[in-house]
Amino acid sequence: MFGAGSRVQPAKSGMLAQMQSQVATPVIEFRDVSYSVEGTQVLSGLSLQVERGETLVLLGRSGSGKTTTLKLVNRLLSPTAGEVRVRGVANAESDVIRLRRSIGYVIQDAGLFPHYTVERNVGLVPRIEAWPEDRIRTRVEELLRLVGLTPEMAARFPHQLSGGQRQRVGVARALAADPEILLMDEPFGALDPLTRDELQSEFHSLQQRLHKTVVFVTHDLREALRLGSRIALMEAGRLVTVLAPQEFVRSSDPWAAAYVRAFGDGLESAANRGAS
């Protein structure tokens, strides 16, 4: 419908917008969103739609506003102008606690609670949502298997795990209440290259099965090409362009081209690997 390669226009013609809303409401929608803190403009005029089941990668260097964009979705931040809508409802009008519990959130280094076992970390949201204990137990087991961990891991504490295992627990925890949306902020950024590669490919195949709506922040073009169904390139608080991986590597956009040059050869194959 919106060609993956099209630049996102801030204002669509009325008729087109109407047609689109009839076809499908985007799961996440940014409408001319700006965010500033203490007089510094972090994000300006962002308009972007995330469709059901896609993995939208926010790519950009440090300070480009990608993490800010992500935090606007689960209202860890609120826009200073414009509107963020999740499942067709403006964030400002939704119950913030309900909103967050319906969105999985994975961050770098996992952000696991160090005083909780793996089992309690993964079962966190189900438990505060007062699921019956046996259902939590079954769900935790199921999730650990899903992310490639053995049930014996359940009794361990985060400091007894490797970085890769912690990150798997982080993903399991985000998936616990089966949220439709998953926000991932450089989830594999702190891992060694081999573990990162492993987790990327596992996440890719997991996503093929689960079809969550994912917003994924990274500064790694290779990761973006491999995991993203579309890549939103950000620079200095603005959205530069939104492209599909195969288009990105061939793009004539100066920022995209600069990124491709910086990452060098072999990117085509990375993009194709993701698409397979």
Add this chain to the structure above:
Amino acid sequence: MNVFHFIVLNHEQVLELTLEHLWLVAISTLFAALIGIPLGIAIARRPGWNKPVLGGANIIQTIPSLALFGFLLPMPWLGERADRLAILALTLYALLPIIRNTYTGIRGVDPAVVEAGRGMGLTESQLLFQVQLPLAGSVILSGVRVAVVISVGLATIAAAIGAGGLGEFIFRGLAMVDDKVILAGAIPAAILALGADFGLGWVERRLRPQ
């Protein structure tokens, strides 16, 4: 007759004064914790409040203890009973380490962990009771431990206004110029301080996150 003979001969009184001493310290520390921990939590959440609150607690610490007991003497209700006065003064002195450590402990919790919790939809009170307080627990307890050790020493001064405790032996010994009597108060007080320090230190290590 050495100090141990003296203690054995007067063991009933030593025991009574030790228990009195312990009571003064326990009650005042309890009050200080009941006031200081919530206050520490409050200033950790509202950055503007920490300077005036910690500053105030700091000023209390600089008042010489004997003078503070004297200042409090004319107060209504409190002034009627020496032990009430002593408990109030000890509570005031114990506030600073408890407030400061609660504040430091909560601010010291990894912000990424707090944000992950918030992002997953924990309410502010769930965040406080399930994440921040458990992770700050050992730091808060070490503030309580410092407060207890200070209080055991300070409580000896309470005898000057007639509040009882092991200070009675110390003041009596001073008046009689008798080392034995002074030590009969000082030794049990030192043992109390060391015992509290060791016991709370043990609990603190158990609470410390890995």
